[in-house]
Amino acid sequence: MKQDIRKLTAVQLKDWLVQNGEQGFRSKQIHEWLWKKSALSFGQMTNLSLPMRELLGAHFEIRPLTVDQQQRSSDGTIKSSFRLFDGNLVEGVLIPALRRGDRSAGAGPHDDRDAGPTNRTAGPRMTACVSSQVGCSLTCKFCATGYMDRKRNLDAAEIYDQVVAIDRQARENYDAPLSNIVYMGMGEPLLNYKNVLESVDRITSADGLGMSPKRITVSTAGIARMIRQLGDDAVKFNLALSLHAANDTKRDQIMPINESNTLAAIGDALTYFYQKTGTRITFEYILFYDFNDSLQDAQELWKFTKRVPAKIHIIEYNPIAEANFTNTDPQTLDRFADFLADKGVTINVRRSRGKDIDAACGQLAGKQ
Numbered sequence: 001m002k003q004d005i006r007k008l009t010a011v012q013l014k015d016w017l018v019q020n021g022e023q024g025f026r027s028k029q030i031h032e033w034l035w036k037k038s039a040l041s042f043g044q045m046t047n048l049s050l051p052m053r054e055l056l057g058a059h060f061e062i063r064p065l066t067v068d069q070q071q072r073s074s075d076g077t078i079k080s081s082f083r084l085f086d087g088n089l090v091e092g093v094l095i096p097a098l099r100r101g102d103r104s105a106g107a108g109p110h111d112d113r114d115a116g117p118t119n120r121t122a123g124p125r126m127t128a129c130v131s132s133q134v135g136c137s138l139t140c141k142f143c144a145t146g147y148m149d150r151k152r153n154l155d156a157a158e159i160y161d162q163v164v165a166i167d168r169q170a171r172e173n174y175d176a177p178l179s180n181i182v183y184m185g186m187g188e189p190l191l192n193y194k195n196v197l198e199s200v201d202r203i204t205s206a207d208g209l210g211m212s213p214k215r216i217t218v219s220t221a222g223i224a225r226m227i228r229q230l231g232d233d234a235v236k237f238n239l240a241l242s243l244h245a246a247n248d249t250k251r252d253q254i255m256p257i258n259e260s261n262t263l264a265a266i267g268d269a270l271t272y273f274y275q276k277t278g279t280r281i282t283f284e285y286i287l288f289y290d291f292n293d294s295l296q297d298a299q300e301l302w303k304f305t306k307r308v309p310a311k312i313h314i315i316e317y318n319p320i321a322e323a324n325f326t327n328t329d330p331q332t333l334d335r336f337a338d339f340l341a342d343k344g345v346t347i348n349v350r351r352s353r354g355k356d357i358d359a360a361c362g363q364l365a366g367k368q
């Protein structure tokens, strides 16, 4: 099997070129084709000589990511299943902003107010939600992906390629580039730590997409050790915790990872992360009917989140066939949100997007 050329760093590629009698500076040109221009074949690299393109083709391959299926919602959301080079499928979603001024616009877990200046902010908000693993090992009870086996981690190029493909969809359908990225699709990003960070480096690099890290949010189910590692690595992107219950008994029931990463451990890790990075934490909370939607739950949520500068996203649930959870009713949601607002918490209610398509994470890929 030929080697995936995008696994080589620019320095490694340069060394390889020199060892094979070529000029090292070609490495920069090749990298530009691979990342900035997302070339799908060596034949496209027209500023390289034909012998060099043939040499590269004899030793390396560019592993493709292709759109397998696409669903469009009446609200503008576009969901894609992407086929990887080995036949596996993952999902990615383009979430265009709703009408101007709608606070629930874009399903990403952070607002534009958080972000620094970027040349991608002039137009409407276009959020890409990307996957980090094929399947997931964490078996969250409310999530379609949680009912699949985890097959493997995505490499950095496979994550990057989803972003490029969704950016293209945004430009073609809405005449606007991506403005935000959330790692909130299939998989637990912090269990694919190295590749996720490498993909962020690529997305933010001037040699890649040149996006601001403040436009990127990595969402975790709560791996305390790796949250601390993010702090030690002083990452610049945003961190979101999929909380969904703020007491261990309830959280154990819906998120088995909580048994080994208790709320106390996660809370300490988040405090550490904040001390190291100074970045406000986003807490995601799906309000399930008659499970976590009481005022007692709101009180526990407030207590848990107030340890760090935070905002809370209350997210409408996309029901799945595998589980019996449903959304809370509007009155209960208002009461819950009002309680938190009265405490001075920054909250944001996120309406579900793409209800008329397979909107829940893992539904489209799981079908196949």
Ligand code: SF4
Pocket (backbone or CB within 6 Å): 136, 137, 138, 139, 140, 143, 144, 145, 146, 147, 185, 186, 187, 188, 221, 242, 361
């Ligand atoms: S919610 Fe996230 S971490 Fe939990 S099973 Fe689904 S993809 Fe995995």
